[in-house]
Amino acid sequence: MSQSPSSLAPDRIRALFQPDTVAILGASDDSGKISGRPVRYLKESGFKGRVFPINPRRETVQGLTAYPDIHSVPENIDLAIVALPAKQVLEAIEACAEKGVSAVILFSAGFAEIGEEGYHVQARISEIARRSGMRILGPNCLGAINLRNGLIGTFTSGMEGGLAKPGRIGFVSQSGALGSHCFAAFRERGLGFSYWVTTGNECDIEFADCLAFLAEDPDTDVIAAYIEGCRDGDKLKRALALARKNRKPVVLLKVGESEIGAQAAASHTASLAGSDAVYQTIFDQYGVCRAHSIHEFMELTYACLGNRFPTGRRIGLATVSGGVGVLMADRAAAMDLDIAPMPEASQKRMKALWSPAAVINPVDTTAQVTSDRGLLDQFLREMLDHGQYDAIVIFLAHTGLVKATSDRIREYLRPLREAYPDRLLMISTLCTAEIRADYEADGFPVFEDPSQAVEVCAQLMRLGAGFENSRPDRRQDDTVSMPGLPAQYDEFSVKRWLQEAGIPTTGEQLAHNADEAARAAEMLGFPIVMKINSPDIQHKTEAGGVVLNLSDAQAVRDSYRTMLEVVGQRQPDARIDGVLICQQVRGGVETLIGVQRDPIFGPVVVFGLGGIFVETLKDVAMRAAPFDLATAREMMGEIRGYPLLTGTRDRPAADLTCLAETLVIVSRLAWQHRDRLESLDINPFIVLAEGQGAVAVDGLIVPRQAD
Numbered sequence: 001m002s003q004s005p006s007s008l009a010p011d012r013i014r015a016l017f018q019p020d021t022v023a024i025l026g027a028s029d030d031s032g033k034i035s036g037r038p039v040r041y042l043k044e045s046g047f048k049g050r051v052f053p054i055n056p057r058r059e060t061v062q063g064l065t066a067y068p069d070i071h072s073v074p075e076n077i078d079l080a081i082v083a084l085p086a087k088q089v090l091e092a093i094e095a096c097a098e099k100g101v102s103a104v105i106l107f108s109a110g111f112a113e114i115g116e117e118g119y120h121v122q123a124r125i126s127e128i129a130r131r132s133g134m135r136i137l138g139p140n141c142l143g144a145i146n147l148r149n150g151l152i153g154t155f156t157s158g159m160e161g162g163l164a165k166p167g168r169i170g171f172v173s174q175s176g177a178l179g180s181h182c183f184a185a186f187r188e189r190g191l192g193f194s195y196w197v198t199t200g201n202e203c204d205i206e207f208a209d210c211l212a213f214l215a216e217d218p219d220t221d222v223i224a225a226y227i228e229g230c231r232d233g234d235k236l237k238r239a240l241a242l243a244r245k246n247r248k249p250v251v252l253l254k255v256g257e258s259e260i261g262a263q264a265a266a267s268h269t270a271s272l273a274g275s276d277a278v279y280q281t282i283f284d285q286y287g288v289c290r291a292h293s294i295h296e297f298m299e300l301t302y303a304c305l306g307n308r309f310p311t312g313r314r315i316g317l318a319t320v321s322g323g324v325g326v327l328m329a330d331r332a333a334a335m336d337l338d339i340a341p342m343p344e345a346s347q348k349r350m351k352a353l354w355s356p357a358a359v360i361n362p363v364d365t366t367a368q369v370t371s372d373r374g375l376l377d378q379f380l381r382e383m384l385d386h387g388q389y390d391a392i393v394i395f396l397a398h399t400g401l402v403k404a405t406s407d408r409i410r411e412y413l414r415p416l417r418e419a420y421p422d423r424l425l426m427i428s429t430l431c432t433a434e435i436r437a438d439y440e441a442d443g444f445p446v447f448e449d450p451s452q453a454v455e456v457c458a459q460l461m462r463l464g465a466g467f468e469n470s471r472p473d474r475r476q477d478d479t480v481s482m483p484g485l486p487a488q489y490d491e492f493s494v495k496r497w498l499q500e501a502g503i504p505t506t507g508e509q510l511a512h513n514a515d516e517a518a519r520a521a522e523m524l525g526f527p528i529v530m531k532i533n534s535p536d537i538q539h540k541t542e543a544g545g546v547v548l549n550l551s552d553a554q555a556v557r558d559s560y561r562t563m564l565e566v567v568g569q570r571q572p573d574a575r576i577d578g579v580l581i582c583q584q585v586r587g588g589v590e591t592l593i594g595v596q597r598d599p600i601f602g603p604v605v606v607f608g609l610g611g612i613f614v615e616t617l618k619d620v621a622m623r624a625a626p627f628d629l630a631t632a633r634e635m636m637g638e639i640r641g642y643p644l645l646t647g648t649r650d651r652p653a654a655d656l657t658c659l660a661e662t663l664v665i666v667s668r669l670a671w672q673h674r675d676r677l678e679s680l681d682i683n684p685f686i687v688l689a690e691g692q693g694a695v696a697v698d699g700l701i702v703p704r705q706a707d
Contacts, residue, residue, distance in 0.1 A: 008238050010213040013135050013205055015102035017146045017195055017213065019078030020049040022153070023070055023101070025092050026084040027053030027061045034107065034155040035083035038143070039064065041152035041159055048149045050075070070099050077101045081143065081153055086110030086121070089139070093125055097132035105153050106138030112201050113140055122203050129204035141200025142176035145183075147193055148219060154198075156180040167192020168221035169301055170214030174199050174207055174228050182226070182294065189298055190433070191305075194219040206232065208239040211250070215243035222304040224297065226253045233282070233601035237624065240286035244470045249304040249463050251289045253297045254279055278598045281622040285631075287466025289459050303445050303456045308424045309464030314338045315457060316389035317362035318380060320369055324395050324450050325362030331451045335458035346386040353378055361387070367397075370405065377412040384420050391424035391457050395450045400431025400439070410442060417443040424460060428453040469630070482665075482672045485701070490535040490577055494699035498682065502665050504658070505696045508582040514560040518553040520581040526551050529582040530559050531698075532567050536574040538700055543571045548584065556581070585695055589644055589654050590684040593663060595625070595670040597678050597704060603670035607663060609641040610684040625667040625674075632663035645687065654687040658694045678704040 028036035039062045042051050052075070053061035056068040067073050070080065070092075080101045082092050089108050096104055111122035122139065129136045137144060143154035147166040152159060158180035164187035171186075171193055173179030179198040186193070194217065197210050207227055214220045223243060230236050243250050256276055283290050289304070291297035315337045319325040332339050341360045342350070350359040354375055358364035363383060369376040376394075383389055394413075399405045406429075417425060427439050428450040439446045447453040483500045486493040495505045507524050510533060511517035521528040532545030540546045544566035547559045560579055567576065590610030598604050601624055608620035621638040623631055636642060636659060647653035662685065670677060681700040688694055 008208065008212050008235055008242075010209070010216045010242075013103060013209055013213055015078040016105070016135060016137060016144055016205070017151065017197075018149065019103070019151065021052065021075055021078045022047070022049060022151070023052040023054055023067075023073055023077045023080045024061075025054045025070065025080060025082045025096075026088075027055050027066065028083075029055075029058060029061050031062060036062065037155040037157075037159070038081050038083070038153060041154070042150070045147075045150035045152045045163060047151055049078075049151075052077070070095050070101070073099075079103050079105065079151075079153065081105045081107065083107045083155065086118075086139075090121065090124060093128050093136070097128050097134050101134055103135045104137065105141070105143045106136055106200075106203075107141065107143065107155060108138070109140040111139045111203070122201060126203045136204040137197070138200040139203060140176075142180060142198040144198075145193065145196040147196075156183070158184045162187065165190075165192040166194070168194055168219065168305060170194050170217060170220035170223045171196045171225070172199065172207060172210040172214065172223070173197070173226040174202070175226055176200060178226055178294075182224075182298070185294065185298060186224075186301075189302065190437075191298070191302060202231075206230070206235065208232065208235040211236075212239040212242050215239065215246050215248050220248065221307060222301055223248055223250045224252075224301040225250060226255075226297075228255055230600060233598070237282060237286065237601065240282070240288060241470075244287050244466060247309075247467050249289060249309070250287075251291060251297060251300045251304060252283065253291045253294070254283070275598060277622065278601055278604055278624075281604060282601055282624055285623055285627075287463060287470065289463055299447065299452065300456060300459055303426075303460060304463070306424075306443070306445050308422070308460065309467060310390035310424050310461050311464040311468045312338075312390040313458075313461050313465075314340050314388065314390045315454070315461075316383045316387050316392040317395075317454075318376075318383065318392055319362050319364050319395040319450075320367050320397050321395060322358060322362075322364045322366075324397075325358070325364050328393060328395065328450050328454050329362050331454040332458070335455060337454075337458055337461070340387070340389070342383065342387050346382050350379055350382055369409070370399065373408050373412055376409065377416065380413075380416055384416070384423060389423070390461065391426065393426045393428060393450065393453045393457055395453075396427060396429040398430040400427075400429035400435045400446070403432075403435060406431070406435045406438065410438060413444065414442045424457065426453050426457060480668055482669050485673055485676055485703070488535055488577075489701045489703065490533050491531065491540075491699055492533050492577070492580055494701050495696060498696050498699050501669055503662050503682070503696055504693055505699075506582045506585060508580050510578045511560070511581050512578040514557040517560045517579055517581050518556045521550065521556045522553055524581060524583050527584045528556060529584045530556065530563060531580045531582065532563060533577050533580050534567075534571075534574045535577075537567070537571055538702075543567050543574075544569075582697075585686050585688075585697060588686040588688040588694070590686055591645075591659070592620075592681070592683040593666055593685045594682065595666060595677065595680040597674065603667075603674045603677065605635075605663060605667050605670060607635055608639055609644065623667070625670040627664065627667050629660050629664055632660040632667075635663065636660065652689040655690050655693055656687075659685075659687050662694065676704050678702045 026035040030036045031040035052073045053066045055066045058066045080096045086108050111118040142156045176198040199207050214223045317328045347359040427444045427446045436446045486497040492510050499505045509520035511520050528550040530547045537543050550556050592608050592610050594606040603625040604622050606620050606622050619640045621635040645654040679702040682696045684697050
């Protein structure tokens with residue numbers, strides 16, 4: 001049974017994680033060797049299935065009956081682990097396919113990661129997978145683990161320190177070494193896995209396949225993932241959408257932000273890292289929680305296990321230290337959280353309880369809570385009942401180092417957790433492992449650094465908003481019929497195409513001599529803009545092909561002749577199809593709307609203010625096409641220059657409805673012509689005052705060249 005490389009079928013890799021029978025090709029009697037460790041790990045972990053070592057030179061391997069080849073095994077094989085030299089791999093994979101093996105873990109290295117020769121051999125392995133329907137993980141990978149049934153299908157020495165406890169975190173990594181490091185780090189942090197997998201060269205099973213499996217798995221609550229790049233952006237988007245639909249937070253560590261980092265990632269995995277800005281756009285669009293260090297990666301994953309994701313951004317800050325309160329407030333402001341003050345009536349009640357307290361927000365109880373423990377309960381209830389905070393971060397200094405003190409505080413905090421089950425309540429304190437476990441058992445995530453607690457809170461709020469925005473009514477209809485691409489790519493043809501799609505453009509006429517130009521100008525009304533019309537000239541100003549503020553017919557005639565002469569000198573080989581006579585637009589806000597085809601994720605729509613705001617400040621927002629009106633409005637609000645669109649004291653608000661509708665139309669055009677369109681620029685797109693619409697002043701299409 002063959003399968004399209006882009007298809008996403010999580011159930012088809014179930015045998016990789018939940019096999020009943022495992023064969024190990026190349027199994028060694030030496031439990032310290034790469035080919036011997038899986039046998040030992042499976043025995044020590046209490047694997048619930050049956051294990052069949054394959055070794056033609058031995059009758060037993062580590063006390064288990066050995067078989068000379070996989071065909072000699074008397075049972076069907078769900079999973080085969082191949083730990084053989086590269087030159088023996090093709091024959092072994094063919095034998096597994098003939099046997100009807102469901103899935104293979106291929107440890108062996110020496111394939112695409114070493115160059116062209118290895119790439120061609122790996123391609124043959126991929127072809128066997130497609131032809132047979134057998135799923136293959138690797139090559140050059142550390143394998144997979146299912147801690148619930150004892151499947152330890154790996155050779156990493158990270159297991160030598162002991163297994164992590166079974167838990168609710170599904171882990172997938174493109175890097176074996178980093179995956180092994182995280183296994184040990186998460187284990188030492190007390191965090192447990194449902195599944196753990198590294199994908200290596202991804203000759204068949206890709207990162208997105210594993211992510212989709214975890215998104216559908218009932219034993220997984222949080223997905224922690226490390227990615228360097230991908231080849232199939234559409235598959236990754238569908239896997240992320242599946243996780244969001246099932247309310248599974250994805251905490252992702254993505255490398256390759258810098259140009260050097262991207263080059264290193266590409267050479268390491270033989271995959272394209274792509275533009276990090278586009279990756280970040282996809283992560284934002286699908287509600288991914290991105291980490292930038294292993295520590296942050298682990299702490300964000302830990303926080304998600306509480307399964308509390310506020311949909312608002314209103315944060316309350318409770319503290320026993322005024323200085324730390326300011327520290328937390330600064331961080332909350334930097335994370336764009338709403339540090340709303342307590343109502344005045346509440347402030348008076350809290351002052352009556354303890355007059356030295358600061359009661360606005362942050363709320364500083366001072367160290368009095370260690371003497372009057374009921375004070376913390378009363379203040380927090382006031383914040384929860386009347387402050388209406390979506391989340392509260394509670395800083396308790398070093399009280400978590402003394403069990404007697406923390407136990408007394410917990411007596412008052414525990415009822416709050418029970419009384420407000422939907423609120424996110426986080427503790428920041430220095431603490432012992434035992435006291436941390438006590439707080440966690442009560443339902444409170446604990447962070448030693450109060451600033452990090454606030455940052456994590458902001459990320460959980462982002463996730464909550466993402467889950468809320470993934471409702472079915474937000475889905476974009478990508479079947480709306482749009483006009484086909486124009487036959488020619490000169491400005492006149494492109495703008496007529498935009499107009500046909502529903503995007504407003506300037507009034508204009510095409511003139512082929514000076515008198516036609518003058519008559520067109522008189523018909524349209526002065527002042528006039530004149531522009532050269534050529535499919536070969538993308539930058540008209542540099543070619544001398546733009547003249548502004550023409551105020552009478554004679555000026556139009558003279559400019560027509562001068563323009564043709566100058567353009568002919570500067571661009572002698574350019575095809576010229578007349579001159580555009582355009583109405584000159586006055587007022588409004590200049591914006592840029594563009595489309596760029598990303599080699600991984602396809603068409604991406606770019607929006608920003610025009611002129612220096614784009615070129616100098618790079619103040620833009622991006623979304624993968626297609627998208628809906630709500631997404632377009634979110635996109636508009638993300639740029640730093642957004643206040644220029646909403647109106648200032650001396651300028652009216654722009655027509656944001658027309659702008660949002662245009663962004664949606666452009667996203668549909670980009671999606672429907674994704675196979676033929678390399679880029680589209682509408683620059684400037686001038687947005688007029690509210691109720692007056694907008695106009696596309698220029699349009700440029702670059703068609704996609706054959707790969």
